[in-house]
Amino acid sequence: MKHRLKMLAGSALVAAALGAAPVHAYTPDRTIEFMVHSGPGAGNDVFARSVQGVLGKLKILPQTVQVVNKTGGGGLVAMSYLAEKKGEANPLAVFTSVWFVNPQVRKEAKVTMSDLTPIARLVLEPAVLTVSADSPYKTVKDFIEAAKKNPGTLKQSGGSLTSRDNNTRFLLMKATGTNWQFISMKSGGERVAALLGGHVDMYMMEPAEALEQIRAGKIRVLATLMNKRIPALPDVATLQEQGYKVPEIPQARGFVGPPAMPKGARAYWEGVFTKMHDSPLWKDFLKENYYEDGFLIGPGFEKFSNEYTQQMRGILKEAGIKLVR
Amino acid sequence: MEILANLAHGFAVALEPMNLLWCFLGVFFGTIVGILPGLGPSATVALLLPLATQMSPTGGIIMMAGIYYGAKYGGSTTSILLNVPGESSSVVTCIDGFEMARRGRAGPALGIAAIASFVAGTVGVVLLMLIAPPVADFALRFGPPEYFALMALGLSMVVLLAGKSMLKALISMFVGLWLATIGIDMFTDIPRYTLDRIELMDGVSFVVVAIGTFAIGEVLANLTSESGGQKFEVPKGLRNLMPNWQDLKDSRFAFLNGSLVGFFVGVLPGAGSTIASFVSYGIEKAVSKHPEKFGKGAVEGVAAPEAANNSETGGALVPLLTLGIPGSGTTAILLAAFILWGLRPGPLLIQDHPELFWGLVASMYIGNVMLLIFNLPLVPVFAQILRLPAYVLYPIILGVSMVGVYSIDQRLLDTWLVAFFGLLGYLMRKMEYPAAPLILGIVLGDLMENAVRQSLMMSRGEISILYSRPLALTMLILAAAVLVGPMFRRIAGWRVKVIEQEA
């Protein structure tokens, strides 16, 4: 009797162990590709290479990583390409907010974020609202008052209509009942030059850029757009703190995988990125680049995905931009 | 003088053996890349980004800058020998350079290109060294209305590129302007002429159009002849393979013109070296005493654009190194390299890292000398390429074109487009529609439209913003002068004829 019980218990244990083990334990067997939707040198590309660098130094990967650029369509080409690799474990792609937004507004898009396998959200990018150092506006309030007095005359430089700059502008205009112009410019260089040259009154820029300009005394930072203050700019209050009921629009970066990625591969990468996130090298990276730690995997990431998509759809619709899905 | 002391320090850095090696590798590699059509400096610098991150910042930037200006030297080679632009800004060099080659003057053309590149490259470095910060501040005063005026000046050059039929040149230009509108409109997010295809959302790359119409078009046009043998006469004897004193004399102004125009246009973020070469070519032709020689092998027509695209590299580094703003595609990649090295270029870069700036400046001097030493003796060697029989040369050109455009974005669509534009280029040649205005249109169209719309948004619809500011007004007057000038000459010519007839 006892013997049989032991056997039963033993088999139960084995069964449990087998059931709990990953279906196929995965390790990469060839060069890993990190796909990036921008050209070399752009923000995404640098991010991917930095991740590649950190992973390399930590020596957690059995294969080398190659960064592949697949530009076009504001991310849509990369998304299409990733979707073609359905069921595979390679390549991974770096996603940013445009991956969420563009498929909602472009009917050429055949793939949305919900089709892809979420792996990890890694960072949130803060942004700051800046004016030129010789501008008369010392606080956001000054700027808004001036906008109220002369609606439609103040100018902000920025990128496309669906960019975070413009969405934040829209929310801020709505919250304060004012409006000012948005002047789209092709490259970051032109936008900063327009601010420094006095052709526009305000620009929302990345903290890294801003810090250099502040050091040189060329600009003044009036607010930070996220809900948390930036450690490197401790005296800059957030828009919320300054009384503006503007919800933060997260600008996230992370990794996704092809649709129907094998569970083992997804678990593997979640593990890798968790290890990377916990390492001091990563913490330094976040600090040097002024990123907010936005680490999310699994259900937390999926929840973010849904909430963010809904948030963006709401804002875009209100701003009058047509949604195609 | 402080500058001399800094420069001396810079030379000390640049002459360190490792840095010399990086400089040599950079310029050497850059020349090769420049020679190969389709591969430009930005693609190469991008390729080397992973390698560069392993290097020290000074060495890395020396090498990458070397590739950048080295490519400008090499770009003229295939432009002159084969009417195939090696690098996007070498399109203009094709115009007179290839004509010179056809008349047996390939050697002098290559030589003048090398010399012009050297002079202008050096001038560019000198200007970078001496007046970078004030020039950068001046460039900040260029807002959308000034960009519009500059583009208008560029487009007015079509008058000078016209050749026989002005109507046909204008049609080419307008088709180019139209091609530039393909893609997603930046201001309203509306797709224009994209046929609902994702790949066309970013528009048609002008590199693809240039290589298609010039390179592939040229090959196709030459398939008509049966022989497939050697194309041109290559004169023997070193004397005939180098520019003579007359050439150098004629090009004096072109060197100056190209150097200055290239540098200043390079400083403007977004402007680019293609615009610089067109504008300096136009200015050269406009002030020349014998403008009818342009387009038929005028040596100044090679010297001016080559000078412009070389000093443009010096100019493009100005906003990067003094303000942290990248002025062109290649400098944007350099900026990324800086970031990967943990540096943040900004207004204080020169102060914080003088060895980087001065070391780079010094190495650019050295690099330009290296390139001159390379390129001049190689001129006779390159000229021998013309001896290759067509059946070897042309397939190679086609192959390099395919590789070149594919390497831009790894898209098959680009290879299809280049074939399409190749056919178009052949047809245009047949029907005598000039290709240069097409390129001019597609390069400037985007920038011009954006500039106008940005300006009018800034002024809330007031058109006067476009001509009320002094800088913009000056350039618009110049543009008008360029447009109207040739007409005066023609009218003066008629009047002379009438007087002669009456007499």
Added chain:
Amino acid sequence: MNRWRNLNKSELIAAALLFALGAAIMSRAWEWPYLAEDGPGPGFFPLWTGIAITVLSAGVAFFHVYAVFKQQPVERTSWDGAARVLSGWAGLAVSIALLKPAGFVVSFLLLVLFLVIFIFRRRFITALAVGLGSCAGFWLLFAKVLNLQLPVGPWGF
């Protein structure tokens, strides 16, 4: 004496095609806003380029017909050798179509063979030499040394 003898049909056809292009450009541009809040809208520039192309191409046709009518000298377009050019181009097109399935090296090799044998009429052995030589050179330079990503066929290159 037929004064229309000199009429260059190709010239007129080209002008007609351009006219059609201009009209097509205009018809699409019409659908987009001509003016936006403060300035030209997305339809403005394309519309004007379309108008310019239609007007100018009509002008080209008109001036040509006028010149022929006035018996002034006009250009003749010679289409000699066009068949060879088009075959050459067709070869290029096929080669591009083969890029994805067969990879660059094979497609290019086929293109070279086609051009050298059929267009330049050289011996097969010459074609093979040029083809293999250039393919090898390309592969070495681009794929190996410069590390560009070229289309790769099922055979690994």
